Amino acid sequence: MSQQDLPYVEVNPTTPAKAAVIWLHGLGDSGNGFAPIVPELHIPEALAVRFIFPHAPIRPVTVNNGMEMRAWYDIKSMDFNSRADRAGVDESSALVQALIEQEIAQGIPANRIVLAGFSQGGVIALHLGTRIEQKLAGIMSLSSYMCEPESLSAEAHTANKHTPIFVAHGQQDDVVPMAMGNAAFNTLQSNGYPASWSEYAMQHNVCMQEINDISNWLQKVLA
Template sequence: MTQQLLPYVESNPSSTPDACVIWLHGLGDSGHGFAPIVPELKLPDSMAVKFIFPHAPERPVTINGGMRMRSWYDIKSLDFNSRADLDGVQTSAYQVESLINAQIDSGIPAERIVLAGFSQGGVVALHLLPRFAKKLAGVMALSTYMCEPTLLNSEATDTNKDTPIFMAHGDQDEVVPIFMGNAAYQTMHSNGFNATWQTYPMQHNVCVQELNDISAWLQKVLG
């Protein structure tokens, strides 16, 4: 039985796309949340980049009293070591992998696909990249952290060791404290992944300077 792909919002360039960015939202948001960012990136018309913003499934979230909302995984506790539910992260990573493979099947090579994620979405992106069997163009992990970092050494492959990873965090983030983001960066870096770390004077959001840096980074990895 073929798995049904996650639903998503799609933004297409004026010409036939030859690259793709798959951008995962945070807890309680949807694919519509980040879709307006595309024109703000001001990518040149010569870059034929398709953007896909998938919607996470709705599920009860423990820390929110079991309320159902779009979530890539359950959050049972705000504790640093047990915030992300591994089973949920693995399931979402599998669903995102299917979405990536669908783009590959449509004619866009894996090496022309960037996986991006904000907060919860970034957790899924950081989980999937080291375990993905095909080399991607890059990963953006924004205002996020890592699920079960101790598993990385035994589960990671070398396929995406050289893949650029843009990691960024707000130094005033009260939702995902900056030390959690930096710990994820240190874990990726110490395991030999090509990660960079950038901080911004902001809370749990994105800012103009970050968008400018993301645009420059995308033009570098997809240009």
């Protein structure tokens, strides 16, 4: 495996895949964390969706006393404005973009690919999804926030200006306060993106109602 390859868990449909969802986990988790969600989404077999759950690189995380864990970027401070390390965000975005290119090379067009992420993974999904040159089917950000929201208007690529973006958050989230998710949503809206906002009576996790909403949204953008 080259330095450019992200290992991942893959959940394939029973027929050859016609669409893909690339779903990025949160800090300290792995691709195995969200893989069990696939059966709960009840995606119709006819849509033939392949789910890809990459494992983030292992790196020391400053706020966790430099402990090494799977992380899409370092978190140097819990401060709202400087939580995401931009260099790491760019580096992981490039790795995820390579996964998208791999799916395209396997015959799944970009506009049949959804980029999704939870917490740190959502930061990458929002960052890459708004800057990538290929038109995606949709972007999903769960219990997350935005890296350098002020840079979006200057750096955004027009390809995904009309791509649906699903933004969701738990009202009792004490890891990533809901205000951070809402700020990301507001930034997307003020930049003209067709983003939707959903909030749930939960903490930093997913709940059944959210899983049902994600399923409905995925079926809509991949219909």
